[in-house]
Amino acid sequence: MIKVVLLGSGNVAQHLIEVMKNVSSIDLVQVFARNSNQLNHLLPSSKIVSDYQKIAAADVYIISVSDNAIAEVSGKLPFDNRLVVHTSGSSDLSVLDNKNRKGVFYPLQTFTKGKKVDFTPIPICLETENEQDYQLLKNLGNCISKKVFQINSEQRKSLHVAAVFVCNFVNHLYQIGNKICEANQIPFEVLHPLIQETAQKILELKPKEAQTGPALRNDTKTIQKHLDFLSDENYTTIYKLLTQSIQNGNKL
Known part of the structure; x- marks a missing residue:
């Protein structure tokens, strides 16, 4: 089982929460959100935190926030040498803080709040700094989609x-x-x-x-x-x- 902590409460984040919480091979350990009220309809309050110091241990940390906030959120994470990825289609790998291992987990789809989507055909575009982290993200991607692609920053x-x-x-x-x-x-x-x-x-x-x-x-x-x-x-x-x-x- 792949342990995931998701950071964010916006449109993409909510769709990822919706799909990941219902997949048996994924353990959505926790969600970090500055405004927990946006997630009360998706998760019990015990799984939502707003304090960086209370973020739980996981195999991968998915930052799903606005492009402008990715660097700030990754910089405030209170740990190092863990796999931290973002979900942006237009941001480089380099936007993530150097203290952690970097990656991208980009679902290429248009998401609308309140409209459920089937993730099975959605392409998941991946990028990492090393093969071991790529295999972890690939396994995670395969848990929710049948289409997983290795796409670098320039291609993305x-x-x-x-x-x-x-x-x-x-x-x-x-x-x-x-x-x-x-x-x-x-x-x-x-x-x-x-x-x-x-x-x-x-x-x-x-x-x-x-x-x-x-x-x-x-x-x-x-x-x-x-x-x-x-x-x-x-x-x-x-x-x-x-x-x-x-x-x-x-x-x-």
């Missing part, structure tokens, strides 16, 4: 940028589409099958092969009709930028 940076494009930016475009529908009294659910089919296609095709639409066809009349329709300058700018990017990408 590029992966995080790519994730922003395919997740956060795409979701913002959904938001724009939803506003356009609402403004014209159209249920957004009319677009659901299109969204699902588009997402499904890129599981089978390269994104470039799956691309369709007026920009790809250089259908200038349709493009101009769309631009004439859009009254929001921000939407017009985004439409033009993405149209040009699709056309430039098709030439590569």
